[in-house]
Amino acid sequence: MSVATPPAVPAKTASAAPRRRGSRSFSPRDRRILILMAGVPLLLHVGLVWVPSLLSVVLSFTRWNGIGGLGTIEPVGLENYSQITTIYTPFWPAVQNNLLWLAVFLLIASPLGLLLAVLLDKEIRGSRFYQSALYLPVVLSLALVGFIWQLIYSPDQGLINNLFSSDVDWFGDQSINIWAVLVAASWRHVGYIMVLYLAGLKGVDMAQREAAKMDGATEVQTFRHVVFPALRPINVVVLVVTVIESLRAFDLVYVINRGRNGLELLSVLITNNIIGEASRIGFGSAIAVMLLVISLGFIVVYLAQTFRKDAA
Amino acid sequence: MTRTPGPHPFGWSSLELDRRRLLKGALLGAAALSSGGLLTACGSDDSGSGGGGGEGGGVVSIGSNASDATPKAAYQAMFDQFTSDNADYTTKVNTVDHNTFQEQINNYLQGKPDDVFTWFAGNRMNFFAQQGLAGDISDVWEDVDMSEAFKKASTGEDGKQYFIPVYNYPWAVFYRPSLFEEKGYTVPKTLDEYKALGTQMKADGLTPIGFADKDGWPAMGTFDILNMRINGFEFHQNLLAGEEAWDSKEVKEVFSTWAELLPLHEENALGRTWQEAAQNLVAKKSGTYLLGSFLGQQFEEADREDLDFFPFPEVNPEHGTDSIDAPIDGFMMSAEPENEAGAKALLRFLATPAAQDIYLKSDPNNVGTANGVSTEGYNALQKKAAELIGSTDNIAQFLDRDTRPDFASPVVIPALQQFLQDPKDIDGVTKSLQQQAKSIFVD
Numbered sequence: 001m002s003v004a005t006p007p008a009v010p011a012k013t014a015s016a017a018p019r020r021r022g023s024r025s026f027s028p029r030d031r032r033i034l035i036l037m038a039g040v041p042l043l044l045h046v047g048l049v050w051v052p053s054l055l056s057v058v059l060s061f062t063r064w065n066g067i068g069g070l071g072t073i074e075p076v077g078l079e080n081y082s083q084i085t086t087i088y089t090p091f092w093p094a095v096q097n098n099l100l101w102l103a104v105f106l107l108i109a110s111p112l113g114l115l116l117a118v119l120l121d122k123e124i125r126g127s128r129f130y131q132s133a134l135y136l137p138v139v140l141s142l143a144l145v146g147f148i149w150q151l152i153y154s155p156d157q158g159l160i161n162n163l164f165s166s167d168v169d170w171f172g173d174q175s176i177n178i179w180a181v182l183v184a185a186s187w188r189h190v191g192y193i194m195v196l197y198l199a200g201l202k203g204v205d206m207a208q209r210e211a212a213k214m215d216g217a218t219e220v221q222t223f224r225h226v227v228f229p230a231l232r233p234i235n236v237v238v239l240v241v242t243v244i245e246s247l248r249a250f251d252l253v254y255v256i257n258r259g260r261n262g263l264e265l266l267s268v269l270i271t272n273n274i275i276g277e278a279s280r281i282g283f284g285s286a287i288a289v290m291l292l293v294i295s296l297g298f299i300v301v302y303l304a305q306t307f308r309k310d311a312a
Numbered sequence: 313m314t315r316t317p318g319p320h321p322f323g324w325s326s327l328e329l330d331r332r333r334l335l336k337g338a339l340l341g342a343a344a345l346s347s348g349g350l351l352t353a354c355g356s357d358d359s360g361s362g363g364g365g366g367e368g369g370g371v372v373s374i375g376s377n378a379s380d381a382t383p384k385a386a387y388q389a390m391f392d393q394f395t396s397d398n399a400d401y402t403t404k405v406n407t408v409d410h411n412t413f414q415e416q417i418n419n420y421l422q423g424k425p426d427d428v429f430t431w432f433a434g435n436r437m438n439f440f441a442q443q444g445l446a447g448d449i450s451d452v453w454e455d456v457d458m459s460e461a462f463k464k465a466s467t468g469e470d471g472k473q474y475f476i477p478v479y480n481y482p483w484a485v486f487y488r489p490s491l492f493e494e495k496g497y498t499v500p501k502t503l504d505e506y507k508a509l510g511t512q513m514k515a516d517g518l519t520p521i522g523f524a525d526k527d528g529w530p531a532m533g534t535f536d537i538l539n540m541r542i543n544g545f546e547f548h549q550n551l552l553a554g555e556e557a558w559d560s561k562e563v564k565e566v567f568s569t570w571a572e573l574l575p576l577h578e579e580n581a582l583g584r585t586w587q588e589a590a591q592n593l594v595a596k597k598s599g600t601y602l603l604g605s606f607l608g609q610q611f612e613e614a615d616r617e618d619l620d621f622f623p624f625p626e627v628n629p630e631h632g633t634d635s636i637d638a639p640i641d642g643f644m645m646s647a648e649p650e651n652e653a654g655a656k657a658l659l660r661f662l663a664t665p666a667a668q669d670i671y672l673k674s675d676p677n678n679v680g681t682a683n684g685v686s687t688e689g690y691n692a693l694q695k696k697a698a699e700l701i702g703s704t705d706n707i708a709q710f711l712d713r714d715t716r717p718d719f720a721s722p723v724v725i726p727a728l729q730q731f732l733q734d735p736k737d738i739d740g741v742t743k744s745l746q747q748q749a750k751s752i753f754v755d
Contacts, residue, residue, distance in 0.1 A: 065718065067418065067443045067445065087747040090726050167579075169580030171582075172583025257527070257528070258527075258528065261726070272721070276415050276722075277414060277718075279418055280718050
């Protein structure tokens with residue numbers, strides 16, 4: 001390029017001119033800056049995400065208590081995986097709970113968030129108050145949410161049992177505690193989704209709605225055929241957020257009972273095995289790898305669909 | 313071509329210079345760091361060996377898990393006494409939340425731990441001694457005046473001492489004498505009497521046996537005492553050391569006895585904390601409650617007069633009531649303390665009756681471990697606790713202190729909770745326990 005431009009022309013115009021693709025068009029300084037700008041994040045990403053992930057995978061084939069040098073790591077092959085799936089009793093309940101969590105968030109909490117958003121979008125009286133009230137739980141940390149709901153659910157001193165003089169063991173009974181926790185988790189998730197949709201609804205063209213009205217469409221029809229399709233970008237965001245929130249669910253059950261007795265989640269099992277007095281690093285890593293595979297499953301499906309749409 | 317110096321006349325050279333300077337700087341820095349490291353290493357070695365000679369002083373750092381107000385103040389009172397007795401020492405206490413401290417102990421000890429830290433006796437101490445994460449304090453023990461049992465509980469598998477006991481507390485069945493008097497109950501001596509008492513209490517509208525296991529560990533206390541009463545101390549210890557089978561008929565008997573008792577236990581235990589269950593004893597809703605004597609913390613000063621306990625009744629005449637859980641809390645020294653002389657001086661002081669008197673005055677729910685602790689200051693409950701511990705032949709530490717840490721919390725807690733949820737499936741629970749024990753007790 002510099003050959004083509006007359007030597008007298010200052011660099012300014014050269015860079016202002018439309019560039020051809022390819023690295024040849026970059027000056028050495030540009031290239032260096034580019035390498036720096038792309039390289040540093042890349043290094044950080046590889047160093048902080050890929051290397052630890054791969055090390056986890058490697059560790060999942062070993063037995064190690066986290067103490068002492070690398071020499072104390074003992075390879076055991078697939079033993080961790082076979083033990084987890086056969087004799088480690090909390091594992092399958094945890095998988096089940098994670099999937100249940102996902103189902104409830106996808107089928108109940110997120111649609112509820114959408115419903116509230118649509119209602120509040122109508123500018124009804126006091127909508128600002130409702131917005132703040134419903135969004136408030138999102139601002140609280142999940143640990144705090146767990147604490148608040150413990151005050152409500154506690155069997156002897158809790159709000160519900162005292163108010164209705166009932167005798168339900170909300171957090172202790174394995175058949176109901178996951179539902180009690182899901183109510184608490186949804187309480188927070190609904191507010192989050194609601195805000196996302198509220199932002200999306202503000203972006204829907206008023207003219208389209210009015211046009212639908214003029215054509216005699218009912219409220220429901222307008223929503224189904226005009227508003228909801230216009231919300232598609234938000235739907236994708238909500239879907240991703242919901243899947244992520246369900247798979248990484250952790251704080252709430254950990255605060256309540258360390259994720260035991262019916263509240264098992266994969267994230268908690270990883271923590272319980274890896275953190276603690278005598279860590280089972282290899283065992284915990286194997287569970288982490290399984291969670292990684294499940295997450296990858298969702299991500300791959302999502303990416304495949306996105307690319308297919310782009311290609312079309 | 314790309315090197316045309318036109319647009320950036322100084323680009324290369326300045327960068328070049330930077331790179332050179334950077335490399336040079338890095339090399340110098342590394343050299344400085346490594347030599348510094350060597351120097352400090354020499355320094356600490358010097359102070360270590362010098363400290364052995366008797367000269368001391370400086371700062372002793374202490375890692376503490378005593379995050380509750382009562383024990384925190386009690387520890388502080390001891391440390392203050394130490395520094396006022398030894399003016400050349402100062403102490404620096406790092407208090408961490410109780411549970412967090414335990415969960416992070418592994419990383420803590422492998423990082424830069426304090427010189428001295430709070431910990432527990434038994435296998436839980438031995439584990440870290442074996443990993444080389446605790447300092448040998450056998451020389452401190454030459455000056456310690458405590459019973460042989462305490463020395464044994466402070467000794468690792470290699471025969472060296474790693475622990476200084478400060479206090480312990482018994483697990484027993486607590487009750488309120490005023491309630492017993494009012495209803496005409498008597499303290500049961502055997503399991504059958506206990507069951508009969510329970511049935512009577514139930515008829516009187518009381519919960520016979522308070523119970524809570526939301527946190528997972530309190531049920532271990534019930535398992536411990538039933539196993540020791542039914543199968544004896546020996547079997548219990550061997551089981552926890554991985555030398556007996558969890559699906560043996562002995563262990564199954566423990567669970568089936570427990571299952572018979574469960575109808576007398578407070579319901580919904582898995583959703584309740586021990587503090588809440590203790591409150592039910594305070595309120596005289598529960599008749600009895602098996603717990604450690606830290607239960608007293610839940611009683612107001614005035615109510616504490618009306619709190620008493622008896623050892624868990626006899627089940628098998630062969631073993632009588634010859635064993636209890638009485639966990640010991642105390643201090644250990646890290647493997648490479650910065651101030652070894654100071655750490656040992658402090659540990660030596662903590663083992664004295666004078667130091668323990670100070671502690672027990674501030675926290676009257678425990679009993680001291682040193683010979684010569686003044687029992688005059690004890691309240692009635694402390695006196696009884698000391699008597700019970702002194703007169704019991706076999707002292708166990710508690711399930712999670714007597715067995716491997718990677719077995720106790722990840723395996724035993726879910727298994728016991730599973731049993732409490734479905735007491736009929738004893739075969740399933742014991743089989744799962746045994747399978748997992750076999751996979752963990754391998755090295």
